[in-house]
Amino acid sequence: KTNTREKSCQDSIKPPSQPAVFIPVDRLPEIQEARLRLPVLAEEQVIMEAVRENSFVVLCGETGSGKTTQVPQFLYEAGYASGSGIIGVTEPRRVAAVSMSHRVAKEMNLSTRLVSYQIRYEGNVTSDTKIKFMTDGVLLKEIQKDFLLQRYSVIIIDEAHERSVYTDILIGLLSRIVPLRNKKGLPMKLIVMSATLRVEDFTENRKLFPVPPPVIKVEARQFPVSVHFNKRTPLDDYSGEVFQKTCKIHRMLPPGGILVFLTGQAEVHTVCRRLRRAFPYRRGHVANGEGEEAPADTSEEIRRFKKAKQKKTASLPRIDLDNYSALPVDEGDEDRQAGIDDEEGSDLELDDPPEDNEEKADPSLPLYVLPLYSLLSPEQQAKVFQPPPPGTRLCVVATNVAETSLTIPGIKYVVDCGRVKKRFYDRVTGVSSFMVNWTSQASANQRAGRAGRTEPGHCYRLYSSAVFGEFSLFSEAEITRRPVEDLVLQMKDLNIDKVVNFPFPTPPSAEALVAAEQLLVSLGALEEPPRSGRVKEMEQARLSCPISPLGRAMASFPVSPRYAKMLALGKQQDCLPYVIAVVAAMTVREIFEDLDRPAANEDESSKLAQRRARLAQMRRLWAGQGASLLLGDLMVLLGAVGACEFAGCTPKFCEENGLRYKAMLEIRRLRGQLTNAVNSVCPEVGVFVDCKMAPPTESQVVCLRQIVLAGLGDHLARRVQQEELLDPKWRNGYKTPLLDEPVYIHPSSALFKTLPQFVVYQEVLETTKMYMKGVSAVEPEWVPQVLSQYCHFGSPLETPAPWFCHSTGRIKCHCTSTFFRCGWQLPAVEM
Numbered sequence: 001k002t003n004t005r006e007k008s009c010q011d012s013i014k015p016p017s018q019p020a021v022f023i024p025v026d027r028l029p030e031i032q033e034a035r036l037r038l039p040v041l042a043e044e045q046v047i048m049e050a051v052r053e054n055s056f057v058v059l060c061g062e063t064g065s066g067k068t069t070q071v072p073q074f075l076y077e078a079g080y081a082s083g084s085g086i087i088g089v090t091e092p093r094r095v096a097a098v099s100m101s102h103r104v105a106k107e108m109n110l111s112t113r114l115v116s117y118q119i120r121y122e123g124n125v126t127s128d129t130k131i132k133f134m135t136d137g138v139l140l141k142e143i144q145k146d147f148l149l150q151r152y153s154v155i156i157i158d159e160a161h162e163r164s165v166y167t168d169i170l171i172g173l174l175s176r177i178v179p180l181r182n183k184k185g186l187p188m189k190l191i192v193m194s195a196t197l198r199v200e201d202f203t204e205n206r207k208l209f210p211v212p213p214p215v216i217k218v219e220a221r222q223f224p225v226s227v228h229f230n231k232r233t234p235l236d237d238y239s240g241e242v243f244q245k246t247c248k249i250h251r252m253l254p255p256g257g258i259l260v261f262l263t264g265q266a267e268v269h270t271v272c273r274r275l276r277r278a279f280p281y282r283r284g285h286v287a288n289g290e291g292e293e294a295p296a297d298t299s300e301e302i303r304r305f306k307k308a309k310q311k312k313t314a315s316l317p318r319i320d321l322d323n324y325s326a327l328p329v330d331e332g333d334e335d336r337q338a339g340i341d342d343e344e345g346s347d348l349e350l351d352d353p354p355e356d357n358e359e360k361a362d363p364s365l366p367l368y369v370l371p372l373y374s375l376l377s378p379e380q381q382a383k384v385f386q387p388p389p390p391g392t393r394l395c396v397v398a399t400n401v402a403e404t405s406l407t408i409p410g411i412k413y414v415v416d417c418g419r420v421k422k423r424f425y426d427r428v429t430g431v432s433s434f435m436v437n438w439t440s441q442a443s444a445n446q447r448a449g450r451a452g453r454t455e456p457g458h459c460y461r462l463y464s465s466a467v468f469g470e471f472s473l474f475s476e477a478e479i480t481r482r483p484v485e486d487l488v489l490q491m492k493d494l495n496i497d498k499v500v501n502f503p504f505p506t507p508p509s510a511e512a513l514v515a516a517e518q519l520l521v522s523l524g525a526l527e528e529p530p531r532s533g534r535v536k537e538m539e540q541a542r543l544s545c546p547i548s549p550l551g552r553a554m555a556s557f558p559v560s561p562r563y564a565k566m567l568a569l570g571k572q573q574d575c576l577p578y579v580i581a582v583v584a585a586m587t588v589r590e591i592f593e594d595l596d597r598p599a600a601n602e603d604e605s606s607k608l609a610q611r612r613a614r615l616a617q618m619r620r621l622w623a624g625q626g627a628s629l630l631l632g633d634l635m636v637l638l639g640a641v642g643a644c645e646f647a648g649c650t651p652k653f654c655e656e657n658g659l660r661y662k663a664m665l666e667i668r669r670l671r672g673q674l675t676n677a678v679n680s681v682c683p684e685v686g687v688f689v690d691c692k693m694a695p696p697t698e699s700q701v702v703c704l705r706q707i708v709l710a711g712l713g714d715h716l717a718r719r720v721q722q723e724e725l726l727d728p729k730w731r732n733g734y735k736t737p738l739l740d741e742p743v744y745i746h747p748s749s750a751l752f753k754t755l756p757q758f759v760v761y762q763e764v765l766e767t768t769k770m771y772m773k774g775v776s777a778v779e780p781e782w783v784p785q786v787l788s789q790y791c792h793f794g795s796p797l798e799t800p801a802p803w804f805c806h807s808t809g810r811i812k813c814h815c816t817s818t819f820f821r822c823g824w825q826l827p828a829v830e831m
């Protein structure tokens, strides 16, 4: 049936770089027919010739032109998987890796033993696998084990336009690996695929590719799409607006699928629920078991925890929560992570919408509503590719996973909320969170383009053209908007010591890299550079410190290095469960209800005042007395987690005590994940997540304070002494090594009245004053012990207590007791 193409393929395959083979594929006729309509098929010969003649090839083509599904097949047919090597394809999103492997297996009429996928904890790869789809994080991990990637004959980096950190790093690494392989006589190819034409960051970067790689453009057939802007831009309830607009389209416009873009899982479910209520299509969802409820993943999590507890097994509940990660070598799947963030409850849309906005149910116009986001099961995802039941209209409510990763057939209308949920990195804390922001013009245009795949279409943008004009042109590379200490640690873990020289497609700033390296040396994650020698050599060495054994352990924890350090030290005095709980609570934002919001009326105002009093009382209770009080705000966190778990972590308990229920659930999940991570690094410790932990003993509290000091050492602050009070603004103020201005303990802090001489803090927040958040008291004599790397030692007379020396950036002090270094393999901290 398909002989013209077979022939052209056979004709064009020439040695020497690749054997002249043609591996036949037995496709079903209907599949073959559909393939022939894909624009990329017309370019097969050009693509394969370029691949044969070059080690690096860049392929650009509109979403839906067939890159992801077809290029691996071209390579397979050309024999790239017939020798010892296989074809590897990386995706920034799990959903794409899984779904595309299934699709390609189906198109090729091959079993999933041959066309397989691997995502972090899951996969169906066998020894027979020929085409392997995986997330970019998985390939990065494989490079750690085998730098030359000898299993592969070709690597395809898909969706390179998304500029995920791992994709960027993989391209940098492969730009070195491929020439090494060629030199060794084990030729290898790299194909970079992008949905946009903006590939200069790869092709024009001489550090990356000394000779610019050929760029092949696939022209896609695209029907015109009329773009309709809103007159005004809804700022709050955009998901309500999305709902209204979708209803209108469904009521008034001719047949054709609707694709709705929202930012996260919770929004998707809310809008799906409302649409299903408005245009019921009963039989379908009941029959396939898809009810109207949002997936019970949280309660599922809880159920698993409970079950594991009941069984009293030593094994941990295996919680697939790698998605929480703040670190590389997880998969940079924002959308998937966004799903988790929704649990946080900050979205207004989480709550049921007000009834007056609700459409009247209209069963005469059935709408076949399907959600689409990364966390959705593959079976549910696959539904969007099926034609809707007869007599219904398809409506897919999606996150930006439908923007370029997946192409849904039959879409004529696009409703675009104009926003995207992105990882946001807090430079102060190194904590990552997710924020909903405007998307870029390029993304908005991609979204619009989804409406013109099969016929002319319409895109409804729920924002004004003026707002669109303010969007950035392109989404910037993720690497430029995050601190890089975690990344640097991961690269060192790959034995890339000179991170500055690494060929990043878009490099992070030099200062960011230097700061990261210094912090990691201070934390003991990197070997210390030599302190003597020639200035230039020392300078060089300072920027190419190799990783230490402690660093290797830290690299495997999915939190930023300061917190990873605490985890690495946590096994002392059985403190690990507490350290895990504290780190989890510090990493989840805003666990306390926001009671400072203005009240709408008097009634609410008195209610708020009552709740504030209640929360303050609980905080005092959780902070404890005596020894535990000195752990300060971190004790409050620990107390809140402990008390909440003791009460079964119910919404009622949280509501009564000023805790955010969603945050508490998130902490619980994160504790599970961190426990898994610690157990896999150090199985002999064998921690178990005990939801109900007893409060720490006095000596454990002391140990915890030291561990916190070791992690937050660069966030040390010293109270200003009486004799230093030149300016009244310094009253009750603290000095820090980095800031010239005083910082203060916040009135809500557990240590506000205590005002310890030395404290460490989690972050500084500027409101009316600069306030430290997450404050814990430190004993001055611990500083030379725990933070010796920051210290500059003098005689006891000269330096009675630790002092900041602004000229050296070090802490001046004298040595009070024997030195030790906190390290994973070292003995417990002695009190």
Ligand code: ADP
Binding pocket: 038, 061, 062, 063, 064, 065, 066, 067, 068, 069, 070, 099, 103, 382, 385, 404, 405, 406, 407, 408, 409
């Ligand atoms: P690109 O990677 O260039 O965006 P793809 O290779 O993903 O394009 O998609 C090519 C075509 O294959 C699209 O028309 C898409 O609708 C179709 N397709 C992809 N996955 C499936 C699937 N699971 N079922 C049916 N069609 C699919």
Ligand code: MG
Binding pocket: 064, 067, 068, 069, 158, 404, 405
């Ligand atoms: Mg694709």
